[in-house]
Amino acid sequence: MAVVFEPTKGLTDKPFHYCPGCCHGIIHRLVAETLVANDALETAVGVASVGCTYNSYEYIACDMVQAAHGRAPAVATGIKRNLKDSFVFTYQGDGDLASIGTAEIVHAAARSENITVIFVNNAVYGMTSGQMAPTTLVGQVTTTSPWGRDPSYQGYPINVSEFLSNLAGAAYIERVCVTDFKNIQNAKRAIQKAFNVQKNKLGFSLVEVLSTCPTNWGKEPLAAMEWLKENMEKQYPLGCYKGADITFDAEGNYVSGAIPATANNCVNVGEVKK
Numbered sequence: 001m002a003v004v005f006e007p008t009k010g011l012t013d014k015p016f017h018y019c020p021g022c023c024h025g026i027i028h029r030l031v032a033e034t035l036v037a038n039d040a041l042e043t044a045v046g047v048a049s050v051g052c053t054y055n056s057y058e059y060i061a062c063d064m065v066q067a068a069h070g071r072a073p074a075v076a077t078g079i080k081r082n083l084k085d086s087f088v089f090t091y092q093g094d095g096d097l098a099s100i101g102t103a104e105i106v107h108a109a110a111r112s113e114n115i116t117v118i119f120v121n122n123a124v125y126g127m128t129s130g131q132m133a134p135t136t137l138v139g140q141v142t143t144t145s146p147w148g149r150d151p152s153y154q155g156y157p158i159n160v161s162e163f164l165s166n167l168a169g170a171a172y173i174e175r176v177c178v179t180d181f182k183n184i185q186n187a188k189r190a191i192q193k194a195f196n197v198q199k200n201k202l203g204f205s206l207v208e209v210l211s212t213c214p215t216n217w218g219k220e221p222l223a224a225m226e227w228l229k230e231n232m233e234k235q236y237p238l239g240c241y242k243g244a245d246i247t248f249d250a251e252g253n254y255v256s257g258a259i260p261a262t263a264n265n266c267v268n269v270g271e272v273k274k
């Protein structure tokens with residue numbers, strides 16, 4: 001009988017511990033499938049962070065290391081600078097990346113480290129029971145904004161993709177979601193593009209994936225998907241914020257498009273001596 005579908009070799013057999021309706025499992029699968037498609041399972045190194053995906057090293061079947069909260073881009077920097085031909089990626093939540101690890105992500109992008117960041121934005125600190133994150137929407141109820149996030153007291157959301165795309169070192173930044181088949185396919189395309197950027201040594205790449213946290217949002221899985229579409233996509237519009245014009249051929253080799261070395265109009269006052 002013809003095989004029409006089988007589990008990806010990019011994931012281990014360990015069942016996910018994620019809550020029903022959580023997008024982390026879908027996003028893991030897309031990363032895993034992309035590693036398999038690039039024949040990179042044996043050589044890639046992932047950096048797990050702190051949050052509900054703290055043990056993603058149990059699920060994604062490549063070499064993984066665990067970084068302290070927020071420090072994944074720094075750990076990935078060290079690994080990539082030593083393993084220049086391996087895909088190196090981080091997998092980080094919004095609390096991890098946009099709050100505790102703000103310094104690390106900003107400077108990794110500014111340095112144009114040749115790493116790929118998978119940034120999963122679910123607008124809360126999921127693992128620790130749903131505290132407000134920098135990405136929490138105005139008016140959103142969380143355990144630490146029980147009356148809804150009030151900007152006069154708790155400030156405004158941080159749009160990470162828009163923010164980082166202003167840095168000269170960022171090569172490719174795109175925001176996607178995984179709410180339906182079409183968007184899942186699009187998210188996979190974006191992850192592949194990020195790995196192509198890395199393969200061609202073009203610099204820092206980040207894919208932000210809007211994600212649900214039904215448990216801490218207090219919603220059923222389908223209602224959480226609807227809430228994401230109706231609210232998160234308004235605050236965080238989908239699209240490519242940097243590197244939209246970069247293209248690759250079918251083998252993933254660079255064809256055209258502006259990259260940090262040529263595109264960012266940095267003032268250069270002298271030859272760099274090596």
Ligand SMILES: Cc1ncc(C[n+]2csc(CCOP(=O)(O)OP(=O)(O)O)c2C)c(N)n1
Pocket residue numbers: 050051052053069092093094095096097100120122124125126127128133
């Ligand atoms: C330095 C430090 N501060 C705080 C914590 C507690 N902590 C663990 S997970 C977490 C929230 C992670 O949220 P996020 O990164 O958004 O991931 P999610 O669980 O939502 O996927 C926090 C605050 C910690 N482990 N280390």
Ligand code: SF4
Pocket residue numbers: 017018019021022023024052122126127212213214215216
């Ligand atoms: S708490 Fe939220 S982010 Fe964590 S596994 Fe459950 S739904 Fe996913």
Ligand SMILES: [Mg+2]
Pocket residue numbers: 051093094095120121122123124125126133
């Ligand atoms: Mg989160």
